[in-house]
Amino acid sequence: MFIKITSVAALPDYILLIGFASGEYKQFDLKPLIVKYPPFQSLTRVEGLYRQVKIDVGGYGLAWNDDLDLSADGLYEHGIPCSPPNDIDSLRQKILEELVRARKSVGLSQKQLEILSGIPQTCIARTEKGVTDPQLTTLLKLLEPLGLTLCITDI
Numbered sequence: 510m511f512i513k514i515t516s517v518a519a520l521p522d523y524i525l526l527i528g529f530a531s532g533e534y535k536q537f538d539l540k541p542l543i544v545k546y547p548p549f550q551s552l553t554r555v556e557g558l559y560r561q562v563k564i565d566v567g568g569y570g571l572a573w574n575d576d577l578d579l580s581a582d583g584l585y586e587h588g589i590p591c592s593p594p595n596d597i598d599s600l601r602q603k604i605l606e607e608l609v610r611a612r613k614s615v616g617l618s619q620k621q622l623e624i625l626s627g628i629p630q631t632c633i634a635r636t637e638k639g640v641t642d643p644q645l646t647t648l649l650k651l652l653e654p655l656g657l658t659l660c661i662t663d664i
Contacts, residue, residue: 511530512530512531512569512585513529513530513567513568513569513581514527514528514529514564514571514584515528515529515530515568515641516528516597517571519559519562523539524536524538525537525571525584526591527584527585528593528597528642529585530568532598534591534592534593535588536588537579537589539552539559548577551576558573559573561574564642565578568581568641569581570584571584601642604648605636605637605639607657608636608637608648608652608655609637611655611656612637615656617654619637622651625654626650626654627650628650628651632647636651
């Protein structure tokens, strides 16, 4: 089976919430790795490191830095299945649809948005199709030339 990660969230108590390309979500508890492997102890010792988890290029694993990474296969195999949080897929889709709508309403092509945002056109295309989840900084760079910002509100 081909395992690919599409999203990750660093939850409290060193538990990762991981979304996979198959549409499945799993929780992965890092505490056993922190106890067993000294390099993972830096997740508790280095301020803010745990929350800096990122998806490796291609979605084949997670990484924090050059010393800390985990494979998508291992995360999938040892993760505990769970439901998507608060219908995250629906919220994600709404954001991507709004991004495309805004780009088109301003009359920009993906190539023009690349020039204005500094984000490669191929990345814009994959984001708009929902193939990849953009990092927050990428999303902010795409929204700025469109005259948009993100706003966090209570539901």
